Amino acid sequence: MNRGSGTARRWWWLIAVLALVAAACGGNDDDGSADTAEPAAAEEQTAAPAEETAEETVEAPAEEPAEEPAEQPADEPADEPAEAPAEPTPAPTPVELIASYQGVTETEIHVGVAAIDLETLASMGIDLSPFPLEDYYAALADDLNQRGGIHGRTAVVHVSLFFPIGPAPNEETCLELMEDKKVFVVIGQFLEDYALCITETYGHPYVGHFGENAERQARSNGLFFATEMNQTRMRVGGVAEMIRAGDLEGHNVGIYYEAPPDKEYADAVQPLLEEAGVNVVGVYPRGAPLSDTVANQQATDNIAQRMEADGVDMIVNLSNVHGIIQSTQRIGWDVPIALTNGQAADRTTISDDLSLTDEALARTFAVTTDKPSPEESLADPEVQACIAAYEERFGDEPLDLSDNEVVGSATNHCRAFALTVKILEAAGGNITPETFVAAAEGLGTFDLPAMAGAALSPDQHSAGSMVRRYEYAPEARSWLPVGDPIPTDSVE
Structure with a gap:
C-alpha cells in the first residue's frame, strides 16, 4: 500500500489510534532515585541487646597513717564480657495466597491484555509496522513465571486483539476478557471511554497505556491506572x-x-x-x-x-x-x-x-x-530485558529494532506489563480490587522501563509527570x- 493513498486518507479519523500504538508512550526522564518498597511480609530484624558493662571490683588499699589521705588506685579496665552471638535474620513470613477474587486463585493470577489489532488496521490501508503482540506477552509472562511469578502465583496472560473504533468491537473485547477468560486485571489500549467497561461495569482494575483523566477516574471508583501521564x-x-x-x-x-x-x-x-x-x-x-x-x-x-x-x-x-x-x-x-x-x-x-x-x-x-527516543528506550536495561525475553523464546522471528514503531511497541507493552506486575506484587496474597488500589496508591516513586521517576499515589493514578517541547x-x-x-x- 502506498503512503498517501486515497484509502489511507479516507481513514483519517483513525489517527488517534495510530500514534498511540506505534510509538513510545509516556517516557519520563526525571532524575531521581527510586524508592524501593520493602516486601509486605518482611519483619524487621530484632536488634541485639546492648552490651552491659560489668561492675569493676576495687581492692581496698593498705592502711596508712591517719594524717595521710588514702590513695585510690588507678581504675583498671574491666574484663569485656563475651560478645553475645548475633541473632539470625528471621526468614520472611510466607505470603498466604488466597483465592480471593475472579481471576485470582491460590496458584494463578489471570491478566487480560486488550491490544489494538495492527493487522486489521493494515488491511484498511494504515501502514503501521507489525508487532507480535501475543508472542511478546507470552514471553514476558513466561520469563516472569520462571523467576517465581507473583509471590509464587503463575501469571496467565490472555491477549484479545480488537479494532478500536466504535462500541461493538470494544465491548466484545471487554466481554471476552471479563466473561470468557475471567481475568482479574486488564492491561489496555482502549480509546475514549471504552475502558470503563472494565472498571465501571465490571469493577475490575485497568492499567492503560494512556487515557486516565478525572471523569474516567471518578466513574471507575479509583480502578483506572495508566503509564502515560494524566490527560x-x-x-x-x-x-x-x-x-x-x-x-x-x-x-x-x-x-x-x-x-x-x-x-x-x-x-x-x-x-x-x-x-x-x-x-x-x-x-x-x-x-x-x-x-x-x-x-x-x-x-x-x-x-x-x-x-x-x-x-x-x-x-x-x-x-x-x-x-x-x-x-x-x-x-x-x-x-x-x-x-x-x-x-x-x-x-x-x-x-x-x-x-x-x-x-x-x-x-x-x-x-x-x-x-x-528509540535510542533512549533501547539503552534502558528493563526494555532490554523485555526484548531479550522475547528473543530467547521466539528468536526465529526477531524484532526489527531498526524500526522506530517496533521499538515503541516493545517499550509501551513492556512498561504496562511491568507496572501491572509491580502493583500485583505490592497487593500481596489477598488480591482484590480494593487491595490492588491500595497497593498502587502506596507505591510512591519508582522506575519503569524507559521511565525513571514514575509515581503513583492517592492523588496520582498515571505514572508520568514530565512534559517536553x-x-x-x-x-x-x-x-x-x-x-x-x-x-x-x-x-x-
Whole structure:
C-alpha cells in the first residue's frame, strides 16, 4: 500500500489510534532515585541487646597513717564480657495466597491484555509496522513465571486483539476478557471511554497505556491506572510551559477539541490562559469522530472556517493532532497550531499517510508528554530485558529494532506489563480490587522501563509527570524534542 493513498486518507479519523500504538508512550526522564518498597511480609530484624558493662571490683588499699589521705588506685579496665552471638535474620513470613477474587486463585493470577489489532488496521490501508503482540506477552509472562511469578502465583496472560473504533468491537473485547477468560486485571489500549467497561461495569482494575483523566477516574471508583501521564495534567502542563515561554503572547487564541470527554481539558486550560492575559477568542468543540469520513472532514472544516472568521490567529489543539492540521491545509488557512496531545511526541511517519505538507506542519509545535527516543528506550536495561525475553523464546522471528514503531511497541507493552506486575506484587496474597488500589496508591516513586521517576499515589493514578517541547523537523517528517524534560504539577 502506498503512503498517501486515497484509502489511507479516507481513514483519517483513525489517527488517534495510530500514534498511540506505534510509538513510545509516556517516557519520563526525571532524575531521581527510586524508592524501593520493602516486601509486605518482611519483619524487621530484632536488634541485639546492648552490651552491659560489668561492675569493676576495687581492692581496698593498705592502711596508712591517719594524717595521710588514702590513695585510690588507678581504675583498671574491666574484663569485656563475651560478645553475645548475633541473632539470625528471621526468614520472611510466607505470603498466604488466597483465592480471593475472579481471576485470582491460590496458584494463578489471570491478566487480560486488550491490544489494538495492527493487522486489521493494515488491511484498511494504515501502514503501521507489525508487532507480535501475543508472542511478546507470552514471553514476558513466561520469563516472569520462571523467576517465581507473583509471590509464587503463575501469571496467565490472555491477549484479545480488537479494532478500536466504535462500541461493538470494544465491548466484545471487554466481554471476552471479563466473561470468557475471567481475568482479574486488564492491561489496555482502549480509546475514549471504552475502558470503563472494565472498571465501571465490571469493577475490575485497568492499567492503560494512556487515557486516565478525572471523569474516567471518578466513574471507575479509583480502578483506572495508566503509564502515560494524566490527560488533563498533560494539557495543563503543556499550556503552562507555552505561557512561560511566551508562545501565546499577543495571539488571539482559539481552543479546539473533538470528543466530548475532552471538554475536561478545555475547562482546565481556558482559565489558565485567561489568568495569564492571553486573549481567548472562543472554545471550538467539533464532536467525536464518526465512521462517515466525509462528515468528519466537513465538521472539522466548518470549525476551522468559523475560527478563521472569528479572528483566531493561534489554535491551541487539545485533541487529535492531525485532523485540524489537515483541515487548515484543505481550506488554505496558514495559522499556527500549538499541540498538546502525546501523538506529537511519537515520531512516526503518519504525516506521510495523511498527505500533510511540510508547509502545514512547519506551522505547528507541541509541548506534551515526554517520551523517550528509540535510542533512549533501547539503552534502558528493563526494555532490554523485555526484548531479550522475547528473543530467547521466539528468536526465529526477531524484532526489527531498526524500526522506530517496533521499538515503541516493545517499550509501551513492556512498561504496562511491568507496572501491572509491580502493583500485583505490592497487593500481596489477598488480591482484590480494593487491595490492588491500595497497593498502587502506596507505591510512591519508582522506575519503569524507559521511565525513571514514575509515581503513583492517592492523588496520582498515571505514572508520568514530565512534559517536553517538540518542533517539526522536515528531514524526519515528525516532531523532535527540543530542550530538557519539564516537571509538571498534579491536577485535581
